[in-house]
Amino acid sequence: MQPLLRIGHAEREAAVRELGEHYAAGRLDAAEYEERTSAAYAARTAEDLEPIFADLPREQPTVALRAPAATVAVPAGHDPDAPYGRDPVTGRPYSDRIKVIAALLQLFLPFGTGRFYTGHTGIAIAQLVLVAFGVGVVWSFIDGIVLLAGDPTDPEGRPLRP
Known part of the structure; x- marks a missing residue:
């Protein structure tokens, strides 16, 4: 039974x-x-x-x-592998971090803050240590301009969002 x-x-x-x-x-x-x-x-x-x-x-x-x-409606054109979109030139998914914020942090808080934000802690710690010698401030300022004008990436190699 x-x-x-x-x-x-x-x-x-x-x-x-x-x-x-x-x-x-x-x-x-x-x-x-x-x-x-x-x-x-x-x-x-x-x-x-x-x-x-x-x-x-x-x-x-x-x-x-x-x-x-229950079904979840997925918006047309949504790519789960790239929640923040894709770079139109390379096709790589964008990072969750924003390029302008990283550059402004680097320019106005020249202690490696922008690099901490992007996830590059090694560079950020080097800039922070070199601030005591005065070199870190200049390096951070130049790095902020490079972040703003260049094509920066996060540690996974994804481009920062514009």
């Missing part, structure tokens, strides 16, 4: 939806609909649902239909 399989909330909801269709078609009156709906919500196994539909026509001989799976 096979053990009775328990049903979940989705199966109970499917049974209630099917009862609603029978009620709308006039096969059940309000009292029968309420009684059978209560029984459907109280059902624990698929066998508990069978008597509820014994005298009703069913397209599907199974106990209850699963609720349709």
